[in-house]
Amino acid sequence: MDKLIYTAMTSGKHTMAQMDTVSHNLANISTDGFRAQLDSFRAVPVLSTDLPVQTFVVDATVATNFDQGVTHTTDRTLDVSVQGHGWLVVEDANGKEAYTRAGSLKTDQNGVLQTQRGLNVLSDSGAITLPPDETITISKDGTISSIPIGNKVANGTIVGQLKLVNPPENTLVRGDDGLFRAKDGTVADADINVTVLSGSIENSNVNPVESLVNMITLARMFDMHIQLLTDAQTDDAKASTIMALS
Known part of the structure; x- marks a missing residue:
């Protein structure tokens, strides 16, 4: 009983x-x-x-x-989706690195690249600032280039590169803010094998x-x-x- x-x-x-x-x-x-x-x-x-x-x-x-969600095309320059395994790196509310797959990005009033939630998107050297009034492109490896609007001849100027990481999934834990971090608090190194697709967004899985x-x-x-x-x-x-x- x-x-x-x-x-x-x-x-x-x-x-x-x-x-x-x-x-x-x-x-x-x-x-x-x-x-x-x-x-x-x-x-x-x-x-x-x-x-x-x-x-x-x-x-x-x-x-x-951790299965990948369906990717849909937006044709928006600052939208990126991580292909396969991997993560974008952002700065959380405590100023530390955290991981996300939410690739709908924007810039604040100072041109700092952020997620839609206002978290700074990071490169290996910190936050990324985009120049105003220029066309932005994001390549497969996360390299961000800018071209003056209307200038179809000039080569793009590299202004930064997204830090893309791929730590083992069994070492990650989800925080109350929805971001992922390493259980032991370590920071993952950039992984050159992680790629992104510009102009697209990954849906929820x-x-x-x-x-x-x-x-x-x-x-x-x-x-x-x-x-x-x-x-x-x-x-x-x-x-x-x-x-x-x-």
Whole structure:
């Protein structure tokens, strides 16, 4: 009885947590470069000399789906999508390096290259400043060049290069701000094998149909856990009645 109660109770709690994760994924369907979060759970025994038969459910894995999302063309100069594995490097709110796949970029009033959230996009030497009133191109390796508007003869002037990295995915952790960082706090070196495609954006890799089906399944699982608790209460009442009669 104790095993049933503890397992159903904790499993119901974590099922609600998993529904929150699925809801979070669905809410980010339209977020560029978003990586879906994955959860799984397992039952473990309660370490106790008094009630050794009790078990409860705990988070076994909080992981990320790193599959690439669908890329769509925007024909906008400052839009880039990372091809295959790899990341853009940005400066987070604490001034440290973090990684993102959101490649819809812009410039602030000072010409500093930023994400749509206002985070500075970094090169190996720091923030990148683009000259005003010039045509900007971004090549496959992340090199940023500028050409004076209307000048079709002059060669492009290199003004910076995106820092592109590809740390092992199993060493990354997602922060509360949605950015990824190394678990040990180290900074990844630039990887020349990482490439970008200018004029395109990578969509979120969340599968809306799969997520909706998963949410329905989780709702049914939660109902099952509540029913198990109800059955345990009923069985306990019956057992108490039988004990009183005997």
